[in-house]
Amino acid sequence: MNKVIVGISASLALLTTPIVHGKNVIFFLGDGMGVSTITAARIYAGQQQGNPGEEYNLAFDHFDNVALVKTYNTDSQVPDSAGTITAIMSGQKTRIGVVGVDASVARDDCAAALKGSLPSIAELAEQGGLRTGLVSTARITHATPAGAYAHSPNRNWEDSASIPQQAVAAGCKDIAQQLLDTPYGDGPEVILGGGRAQFLPNTVADPEYPSKTGKRNDGANLIDEWLSRVPGREYVWNRQDFLALMEKRAGSTDTERQFMGLFEPSHMQFEADRANDPAGEPSLLEMTQFALAEMQKSDQGYFLLIEAGRIDHAHHGSNARRALVDTVAMSEAVQWAVDNVDLEETLILVTADHSHTMTISGYPRRGNPILGLVESQPGKPIKDATGLPYTTLSYANGGGYRKRRLDLSKVDTTALDYQQLGTVPMYAETHAGEDVAAFAVGVNADKVRGVMEQSALFEVMRGALFDSND
Numbered sequence: 001m002n003k004v005i006v007g008i009s010a011s012l013a014l015l016t017t018p019i020v021h022g023k024n025v026i027f028f029l030g031d032g033m034g035v036s037t038i039t040a041a042r043i044y045a046g047q048q049q050g051n052p053g054e055e056y057n058l059a060f061d062h063f064d065n066v067a068l069v070k071t072y073n074t075d076s077q078v079p080d081s082a083g084t085i086t087a088i089m090s091g092q093k094t095r096i097g098v099v100g101v102d103a104s105v106a107r108d109d110c111a112a113a114l115k116g117s118l119p120s121i122a123e124l125a126e127q128g129g130l131r132t133g134l135v136s137t138a139r140i141t142h143a144t145p146a147g148a149y150a151h152s153p154n155r156n157w158e159d160s161a162s163i164p165q166q167a168v169a170a171g172c173k174d175i176a177q178q179l180l181d182t183p184y185g186d187g188p189e190v191i192l193g194g195g196r197a198q199f200l201p202n203t204v205a206d207p208e209y210p211s212k213t214g215k216r217n218d219g220a221n222l223i224d225e226w227l228s229r230v231p232g233r234e235y236v237w238n239r240q241d242f243l244a245l246m247e248k249r250a251g252s253t254d255t256e257r258q259f260m261g262l263f264e265p266s267h268m269q270f271e272a273d274r275a276n277d278p279a280g281e282p283s284l285l286e287m288t289q290f291a292l293a294e295m296q297k298s299d300q301g302y303f304l305l306i307e308a309g310r311i312d313h314a315h316h317g318s319n320a321r322r323a324l325v326d327t328v329a330m331s332e333a334v335q336w337a338v339d340n341v342d343l344e345e346t347l348i349l350v351t352a353d354h355s356h357t358m359t360i361s362g363y364p365r366r367g368n369p370i371l372g373l374v375e376s377q378p379g380k381p382i383k384d385a386t387g388l389p390y391t392t393l394s395y396a397n398g399g400g401y402r403k404r405r406l407d408l409s410k411v412d413t414t415a416l417d418y419q420q421l422g423t424v425p426m427y428a429e430t431h432a433g434e435d436v437a438a439f440a441v442g443v444n445a446d447k448v449r450g451v452m453e454q455s456a457l458f459e460v461m462r463g464a465l466f467d468s469n470d
């Protein structure tokens with residue numbers, strides 16, 4: 001696996017001596033998990049336990065080191081996930097919509113991208129002989145996980161059918177292909193997420209949904225290819241096989257193994273819908289348990305990315321409840337990590353790539369259901385200027401726009417599919433541009449403080465992995 005991608009910067013080429021003993025970084029990213037999402041999810045989780053909720057703490061609320069993080073892209077006041085993950089993974093802010101390339105690269109400019117690739121912290125870890133893992137509830141080719149291994153002037157070039165022929169002719173590869181062709185070490189030890197269709201040909205039926213096929217139009221079956229390239233690789237696509245694999249690996253100390261699980265053709269289910277998945281799929285907690293156990297099978301050190309990728313998708317759908325449930329699911333995964341690592345050897349960093357326009361309105365009484373109407377007492381909704389009740393959670397824009405205020409007094413605003421009101425009509429609710437929070441504990445965590453540029457998080461993680469071998 002020593003093919004070299006053209007254009008990887010000189011700084012990476014210099015780092016050729018494997019590091020014998022690195023430390024560990026677990027990087028949790030809640031996609032679209034703005035501060036209002038954290039507050040609302042905290043209240044939701046507390047209320048699920050029968051308490052008022054405001055006093056509840058998510059796992060990362062207990063971390064001592066917190067910063068505000070500026071998320072803008074170099075050309076956009078309100079960012080996207082591709083530009084922001086590139087800042088975090090590489091230490092350089094870049095444009096909206098591009099991944100793993102510097103700010104000189106215009107969208108869709110393949111030639112520029114080949115010259116402007118930025119090595120990611122995951123690639124530096126692989127290059128240094130550390131173990132790496134990628135876990136996401138989104139497609140593993142989606143912007144955030146792609147930020148660990150891909151370099152593309154367009155985040156949407158996820159498979160051969162999505163990348164223009166002229167870009168292929170110019171030497172660019174689709175993002176799924178880049179996951180196989182990574183020139184760093186032997187590639188990630190653990191890859192878990194969605195996005196099977198990006199790896200399967202359009203002539204091959206999906207195992208879970210036989211009426212669907214893969215998306216690739218180049219005939220390549222990248223799952224078979226991934227398996228055949230290196231001995232000791234294993235692939236699973238449903239919960240039962242995943243749990244069997246987990247059990248098999250529990251007693252094994254064999255580190256010469258790599259694992260890929262792709263549990264949906266596209267994104268994995270929202271946590272709120274997971275129980276209804278036809279073939280069953282693991283939770284973010286279960287994937288975290290597996291990935292962390294694999295990382296810990298050697299003391300080489302590791303970089304593990306864990307993304308709750310669908311908080312963002314629920315918000316885009318103006319659907320606060322699914323966003324909150326996915327945020328609580330990530331908190332459970334964070335707690336598992338806290339309880340199962342040595343914080344003298346490990347940095348745990350939790351942040352978001354960007355916020356969303358969800359807001360928490362006044363003035364519900366203490367303990368008022370976070371998904372409910374704003375009430376001064378149970379059953380006594382507070383009225384707006386037109387005499388109508390309103391919900392605590394709403395959005396500045398999105399599909400929840402209504403031409404006229406509806407009377408919500410008979411509506412179940414806590415229902416799973418309820419869409420909160422959006423002030424400006426949009427087909428999809430948008431990201432928001434205010435700062436996000438970063439929470440850190442363990443090695444180098446004290447560097448997470450004050451108001452930080454998002455790109456500075458790279459140095460916090462790089463320092464934890466490579467500079468603190470005391």
Ligand SMILES: [Zn+2]
Pocket residue numbers: 032081312313316431
């Ligand atoms: Zn988004």
